[in-house]
Amino acid sequence: MKKKVLAAIMATAMLALTACGGAAPAAPAADAGSGSDAGAAASGSGKKVAVAMPTQSSERWMHDGANMKAQLEELGYTVDLQYAEDDVQAQVSQIENMITAGANCLVIAAIDSDALVNVEQQAKDAGIPVIAYDRLLMNTDAVSYYATFDNKGVGTKIGEYIVQHCGATKDDPKTIELFMGSPDDNNAHMLYAGLMEQIQPLLDDGSLVCKSGQISFEDNNTLRWDQQTAMKRCEDILTRYYADEDLDICACAYDGLSYGCMSALEGAGYTDANWPLITGQDAELMATKHIISGKQTMSIYKDTRLLASKCVTMVQAVLEGAKPEINDTEQYNNGKIVVPSYLCEPVAVDKDNYKEVIIGGGYYTEEQLAE
Ligand code: BGC
Helix, strand or coil: CHHHHHHHHHHHHHHHHHHCCCCCCCCCCCCCCHHHHHCCCCCCCCCCEEEEECCCCHHHHHHHHHHHHHHHHHCCCEEEEECCCHHHHHHHHHHHHHHHHCCCCCCCCCHHHHHHHHHHHHHHHCCCCEHHHHCCCCCCEEEEEEEECCHHHHHHHHHHHHHHCCCCCCCCCEEEEEECCCCCCCHHHHHHHHHHHHHHHHCCCCCECCCCCCCCCHHHCHHHHCCHHHHHHHHHHHHCCCCCCCEEEEEEHHHHHHHHHHHHHCCCCCCCCCCEECCCCCCCCCHHHHHHHCCCCCCECCCHHHHHHHHHHHHHHHHHHCCCCECCCCCCCCCCCCCCCCCCCCEEEEECCCCHHCCCCCCCHHHHHHH
């Protein structure tokens, strides 16, 4: 019996390593970097890679930072990992310091990428290659590569899920409100485009009704993807537009926004009997627990181990002359250049497939989800 369990764990671990080239979020440092992508090239020979991440307040960026650090160190690079807690100026200063401290390569997940244009130029002038991590660096020609998920695809999957599961028809319309991401993040715009493509026909034929009328991105975005901002906006919408009719769907672009809406809904007296369909993104541990309990309906699982491994191949490309895997040379025009990109595949998860996708993929254990 014990042997069987051990064999199963080993098999899962091997699968995870082959597929992702890195560590599980639960134990980022333990087995990082031995995957097919990251393991292929020569040692990093002590070169310094600086990694600028947006915030520790969101779980996914903690995973991203830990995975990047572990996978790069495994290859012999020295890593300077810094978080800026969603403070735009703090991130600018951090990157300036990284350049001064002699970084050989910069990996940046921007807070507000427009604010980084000057510091990216400084890096370019100093001969330091820059790689965009998850969020596109806009309006600069200083960026060599971009590792991300299919950001429009995230919106498409959220939209498809709503269309397939909300049961809206012309005879039985459902109400919907949108809680989108940060206007300074290109990903938020792409997600919105993907979502609207799916739900616009239902809005047009009256199957879906947005009572607030806040359908345009200008009206429904959430600066810095902030949970409190989403909560307040949801409270306001419920008071003003849903006094005598229930809100059926909260189309949220990120798990943190979903938590904000949940608080507002609870405050407004919603119960299991009229609880809406709520979407999200990142499949955070708490969101996955909410999916199991039924509080959140779905999320978008993004395997940060895979993303880190793709980004590491780009670091190796700019520092060692290796060839990174690229699968998109069209979509990501940053206003100056089209950035060669690798798009990882996002996966919609709900109560029906979370076991297979999330537990089976080694992202969280059953124990973590039961705690
Ligand atoms: C990322 C999402 C994340 C959001 C908020 C976006 O740029 O692509 O995965 O949910 O930022 O942190």
